[in-house]
Amino acid sequence: MARLVLICDGDDLVTHKLGNVTTIGRASLNHIVIDNPAVSAQHAIIGRSADSYRLKDLDSTNGTQVNGVFITDAELKDGDKIRFGSVVAVFCGMLPQRLMKQTSSSPTGPLILPL
Known part of the structure; x- marks a missing residue:
């Protein structure tokens, strides 16, 4: 499952799992709430396709x-x-699906991913 890692106040990291639709903004109704005056109440949305x-x-x-370029919509x-x-x-x-299949049938133990 994909994640969005927020870098907060220096070195603090906050990880959020992304669903099929994830809203981001300052308002409390968002899936990911960012309490920062530079963030709009309904700032952005991340959607998943196949x-x-x-x-x-x-x-x-x-x-x-995204990577220093202002976007309206980006993959x-x-x-x-x-x-x-x-x-x-x-x-x-x-x-990738093929890696997930390889690791799920592997008897060597859990897969540990770096952040």
Whole structure:
């Protein structure tokens, strides 16, 4: 399952699992709430399709960037650096299906992934 890792106050990391649709913003009704004045109440949305995730800016005041470029809509790749206003996050994509099949049948133990 894909994750969004928020980098908060220096070195603190907060990891959020992404569903089929994940809303991001300052308002409490969002799936991921970012309490920061640079983030709009309804800032962005991440949606999942069969084999990818897309990030869409919801006409936020301070914009959304992927790898330093302002976007309105973008497909996310593993390791993409996302900025919601002044808040930084990293997209951690899903494991490829073939790797998941290999690891699920492997008797060597659990798969440990770095953040």
